[in-house]
Amino acid sequence: MTLLEQFQLWLGSIWPEWAAYITPAIIGIVVVLGFVLTTVIIFIYLERRLLGRFQIRTGPNRLGPEGIFQPIATALKVLLKEDIVPAKADKVVHWIAPIVVFAPILLIFAVVPFGKGAIFTDLNVGIVYVVAISSLSTVGIYMAGWASSNKYALIAALRAVAQMVSYELPVILSILGVVLMVGSLSMNQIVESQSIPFILLQPLGFVIFFLGTVAEMNRCPFDLLEADSEIVAGYHTEYSGMKFALFYLGEYGHAVAYSGIIATLFLGGWQGPLLPPIIWFLIKIVAVFCFIVWMRATLPRLRVDQLMAFAWKCLLPLAVINLFIIAAEVLWLPESMPWIMVVLNFAFAGVLILLWSKLFTLGGGRVEV
Amino acid sequence: MAIRTEPFILNMGPQHPSTHGVFRMRVTLDGEVVLDVEPVVGYLHRGIEKLAEGRTYTQNIPFTDRLDYLASMTNNLAYVLAVEKLAGIEVPERAEHLRIIMAEMMRIASHLMAVGFFLNDLGAMMTPVLYMWREREKLLDLFEMVCGQRLTYNYMRVGGVSHDIPEEFLPALKRFVAEMPGLIDEYDQFLAQNEIVLARSKGVGVLPEDLAINIAASGPVLRASGVQWDIRRGDPYSIYDRFDFDIPVGSAGDCYDRYWVRVQEMRQSVRILEQAIPQLPQGEVCAKVPQLLRPPVGEVYGRIEAPKGELGFYLVSDNSIAPYRFRIRPPTLINLTALRDMVIGWKVADLIITFGSIDVCLGEIDR
Numbered sequence: 001m002t003l004l005e006q007f008q009l010w011l012g013s014i015w016p017e018w019a020a021y022i023t024p025a026i027i028g029i030v031v032v033l034g035f036v037l038t039t040v041i042i043f044i045y046l047e048r049r050l051l052g053r054f055q056i057r058t059g060p061n062r063l064g065p066e067g068i069f070q071p072i073a074t075a076l077k078v079l080l081k082e083d084i085v086p087a088k089a090d091k092v093v094h095w096i097a098p099i100v101v102f103a104p105i106l107l108i109f110a111v112v113p114f115g116k117g118a119i120f121t122d123l124n125v126g127i128v129y130v131v132a133i134s135s136l137s138t139v140g141i142y143m144a145g146w147a148s149s150n151k152y153a154l155i156a157a158l159r160a161v162a163q164m165v166s167y168e169l170p171v172i173l174s175i176l177g178v179v180l181m182v183g184s185l186s187m188n189q190i191v192e193s194q195s196i197p198f199i200l201l202q203p204l205g206f207v208i209f210f211l212g213t214v215a216e217m218n219r220c221p222f223d224l225l226e227a228d229s230e231i232v233a234g235y236h237t238e239y240s241g242m243k244f245a246l247f248y249l250g251e252y253g254h255a256v257a258y259s260g261i262i263a264t265l266f267l268g269g270w271q272g273p274l275l276p277p278i279i280w281f282l283i284k285i286v287a288v289f290c291f292i293v294w295m296r297a298t299l300p301r302l303r304v305d306q307l308m309a310f311a312w313k314c315l316l317p318l319a320v321i322n323l324f325i326i327a328a329e330v331l332w333l334p335e336s337m338p339w340i341m342v343v344l345n346f347a348f349a350g351v352l353i354l355l356w357s358k359l360f361t362l363g364g365g366r367v368e369v
Numbered sequence: 370m371a372i373r374t375e376p377f378i379l380n381m382g383p384q385h386p387s388t389h390g391v392f393r394m395r396v397t398l399d400g401e402v403v404l405d406v407e408p409v410v411g412y413l414h415r416g417i418e419k420l421a422e423g424r425t426y427t428q429n430i431p432f433t434d435r436l437d438y439l440a441s442m443t444n445n446l447a448y449v450l451a452v453e454k455l456a457g458i459e460v461p462e463r464a465e466h467l468r469i470i471m472a473e474m475m476r477i478a479s480h481l482m483a484v485g486f487f488l489n490d491l492g493a494m495m496t497p498v499l500y501m502w503r504e505r506e507k508l509l510d511l512f513e514m515v516c517g518q519r520l521t522y523n524y525m526r527v528g529g530v531s532h533d534i535p536e537e538f539l540p541a542l543k544r545f546v547a548e549m550p551g552l553i554d555e556y557d558q559f560l561a562q563n564e565i566v567l568a569r570s571k572g573v574g575v576l577p578e579d580l581a582i583n584i585a586a587s588g589p590v591l592r593a594s595g596v597q598w599d600i601r602r603g604d605p606y607s608i609y610d611r612f613d614f615d616i617p618v619g620s621a622g623d624c625y626d627r628y629w630v631r632v633q634e635m636r637q638s639v640r641i642l643e644q645a646i647p648q649l650p651q652g653e654v655c656a657k658v659p660q661l662l663r664p665p666v667g668e669v670y671g672r673i674e675a676p677k678g679e680l681g682f683y684l685v686s687d688n689s690i691a692p693y694r695f696r697i698r699p700p701t702l703i704n705l706t707a708l709r710d711m712v713i714g715w716k717v718a719d720l721i722i723t724f725g726s727i728d729v730c731l732g733e734i735d736r
Contacts, residue, residue: 055499151379155401155717220494221565229387229490230718300565301492303718304401 004028004120028120032109039285040252044071046286047293054297075245083241086149093147098239098246100140104133105253111187112260115270115277119188126187127175130261131168134216137250138164141225141235144247148238156225156234159304163215163224166311171212173319177205177326178265191269199266200342204322204349206266208315213262215311217254220296224304259288314360318352376404379717383412387490387721390731394720401716406709410702413735421695426452426527426662429695434521436697437733439482442475442512443675445525450606451671451682452527456664461653464529465608470542470645471515471524472607472673473638477549478508479676480589480631480638483728487628488560490725491569497560504552507545514538527662529655539646546642553639557632561625570624574711574723577622581707588678589630590704590727594622600674607673611648612641624726631728661690668694677701677728699733 004024011020045060045068052059060070085094111126113119123129138160145157179185181201182193199206215222226234236247263269263284270277302310325348329341382393391412397405417436421429433444446468453460460468485501509519515534516524524531560566576586581594591598599616601609617633619626664686672681678700685694704727712720 051494055496056503057499151377155379158400220492223492227492227718229492230721232386296494297496299493300488300563300569301718302565303569303716305716306568 028110032106032120036106036109036253036256037249039256040249041071041075043252043256043289044074046289047296050290050293051297054294078245078248079242081241081244083243084238086238088149089238090147090149093143094238095243097140097144097147098243098250100143101137102140102246102250102253104136104140105250105257107133108257108261112257113187113191113264113269114281122186122188125185127179127185127190127265130187131172131175134254134257135164135168137254140250144239145235148235150238152231152233153235153237155231156227156237159224160218160235162304163218163222163307163311166308167212167215167222167315170208170311170315170319171216173316173323174202174205174209174212175265177202177323180323180326180330187264187269191264191271194268194271196338196342197266197268197271201338201345202266202322202326203346204318204352205326207349207353208319208322209266210262212311212315213258214292214295215307217258217292218251219255219292221299221301222307223296223301224307227301229301255289255292256285259285259292262288314356318356321352374399382409387725389486389725389729392729392731392734394724396717396720398717401718403712403715403717403720406712406720408705408708410731410734413731415736417736418695418697422691422693425690426664426692427660429692430525430527431521431523434523435732436699436736437479437675437677437680437701437730438520439730440475440479440676441520441522442471442524443479443673444680445522446472446607447671447673447675447680448682449525449527450673451669451684452662452664454671455667455669455684455686456527456658456662458528458656458658460529460607461656462650463533463652464654464656466645466649467530467534467654468525468607469609469612470642470649471512471522471530473641473645474508474511474542476638476676477635478505479728480635481505483589483676484556484560484628484631487624487722487725487728488566490722491566497556500556504549511538511541511545514541526655526658528658529653531655533654539649542642543646546639546646549639550636553632553635561629561632567625569718570628570722570726572621572623572625573715573719574624574726575622576707576711580710581622584703584706586678586704586707587700588674588676588704589627589634590678590707592617593619593626593630595620600672600679604672606671612644614638614641624722627726627728663688663690672698675700677730677733678704697733697736699736701727701729702734705729705734 008020008024011023015023048070049059049067060067063069063073085091108130110120111123111129141160142157145153145160148154178190178198181198182190184190218225226236231237236244239247260281263281267284267288269284270281272280275283325345329344333341376397376399379396379398380393381396382388383391388394393409393412395407395409396403415435417432421432430445430448433448434441436444481501481504485498488497489495512522513519515532515538516522576590576594578594578596581591581596586594587598595618597616597618600606601614602616614637617630617637619630666686666688668683668685670681670683672679679698680700681698683694683696683698684692687693708724708727712723715723
């Protein structure tokens with residue numbers, strides 16, 4: 001039973017039933033929104049400072065001690081900007097698109113476990129829900145690109161759809177490995193069954209899932225949707241003001257949500273010694289996010305056909321092989337000796353990644369015209 | 370049922386993050402595939418060639434700073450060499466050495482920018498650029514020591530250079546020369562061994578050897594295609610025949626080779642600097658040249674190996690104080706003519722990196 005449900009039961013004993021039902025829901029919404037917005041602001045600050053460090057400069061350090069108020073100033077600036085809609089834009093779709101991008105990200109947090117029992121709804125199909133909801137943002141991105149009546153935005157929108165469809169498959173297949181081992185789709189169960197974090201038990205699955213999610217949140221080296229050196233700002237080229245702020249929030253909200261899911265599925269969620277669970281969970285989220293920022297500061301971008309090839313020829317076969325290996329191990333290996341599995345899977349991961357890096361080249365590209 | 374599709378025209382620039390200035394490309398695209406590219410230049414036209422006809426030979430030196438503003442020193446050098454050839458002026462030995470030192474420093478600075486921004490076009494989020502900038506900053510500090518300017522130096526004079534170097538210049542330059550090879554190795558290791566850089570740039574934007582010669586390409590773009598042609602060797606000017614250096618030559622003519630040639634050229638420039646510093650003689654830094662120079666009637670074409678290719682000045686004198694005709698042969702405009710042939714059939718992203726690997730400077734293209 002989650003904390004929220006206990007609260008609801010207690011309220012039901014003193015208040016009328018409808019109030020006991022609505023009040024926790026409102027509290028939940030406020031808490032999620034507050035959590036997402038504060039984390040996003042912290043992440044924006046963190047990313048800027050970290051990028052500064054990676055790029056031998058200081059990063060923002062003027063506003064407040066060590067520049068901690070810079071993201072707030074940025075938010076204010078963006079909100080006060082004039083809202084421009086292109087003359088030939090499809091106005092309704094242009095207006096709805098940012099909401100469609102941002103709303104699913106908030107919904108993801110409904111099933112993210114922050115601690116023991118600290119989860120809004122412990123859906124028995126939690127992870128399926130996450131996969132289903134998170135791909136909704138793509139629709140919003142496509143709407144934005146289409147409605148802007150801008151060719152850069154249109155290219156980005158088409159890239160977005162191709163990219164999301166391709167990377168969804170390896171992501172889901174690597175999640176299946178986790179689900180096989182846990183025997184449940186509930187996020188809480190997934191965390192509780194990780195006495196050894198799944199990153200050790202399924203290193204290959206983790207690599208595939210991580211790369212797939214990085215691609216889904218449009219982060220470097222898969223940031224083709226916002227490839228500023230090619231298509232200016234991608235799908236939000238024609239957005240400004242509050243609508244742009246929603247896209248910006250969506251981008252970082254995505255990062256927070258996916259960092260949370262990576263932490264839940266593979267890093268043992270809120271489990272950890274000494275510190276309270278919520279702190280452990282936040283530490284893991286921030287660690288994942290810092291790793292993503294590191295990648296962003298280091299790697300160049302893939303080309304669009306290489307991106308597709310990477311998903312279909314590299315990640316997908318590896319994910320299928322990983323699934324088979326995990327299934328065989330769950331079936332035949334004794335459950336009492338997980339460390340055998342750790343050793344075996346690290347060996348498998350090493351061999352397979354080496355093999356693929358030798359067989360697979362990200363070449364090609366020229367078309368006869 | 371096949372869906373009917375049609376190519377569309379994308380107007381890239383003049384305001385675009387990676388057109389390196391105000392360059393415009395009218396790109397015909399079939400989805401992501403480039404069908405046609407039509408470069409549109411002229412957004413930075415200032416009429417320097419015409420303006421120069423109304424000014425004296427010395428007054429024209431600052432104009433050359435504004436051509437390729439990432440390599441002002443070599444522009445100065447090309448112009449003053451042409452004027453000296455026209456007027457038959459001997460340059461003191463110390464000035465010759467200083468000119469070579471400045472030109473090679475400028476080559477390193479220009480190639481640092483080219484390599485950094487090439488990586489930026491690949492999508493590397495400014496990190497390589499900022500590291501390259503750090504090294505370029507040291508060079509700019511050195512330039513500031515000798516002439517007080519950091520971008521438009523106006524340092525070369527007809528007959529020599531404007532100032533002698535201050536005494537703190539040589540120790541600082543020696544420090545730079547000592548640490549630079551290690552830094553080049555380090556960056557090259559990070560960049561040239563990155564799988565994504567290799568996948569993106571190898572075999573992309575190939576300029577075949579015969580086409581490179583036919584369009585009169587020069588500089589790293591020509592050498593990456595496998596032609597061993599460097600004006601410092603092929604038609605030595607100043608005192609380049611006294612120095613020992615190699616001419617790095619690529620083989621495939623792709624974006625990666627152009628990157629590789631630039632990195633190797635930085636190493637060779639450091640080598641030239643290492644030889645030039647101990648040889649630096651004492652003496653005058655500028656020959657006695659009349660304030661209002663009146664070269665004899667005639668015409669001259671002086672050319673040098675600028676960082677981006679063959680930079681030539683064609684001057685016609687009618688024995689007045691101003692050139693009768695002042696014509697610039699900009700290397701990047703001529704290298705750019707190959708762009709269409711290099712990118713047809715590739716993706717939009719390849720168009721951007723091929724354009725970046727040519728290393729253009731709009732100040733020079735539009736003049």
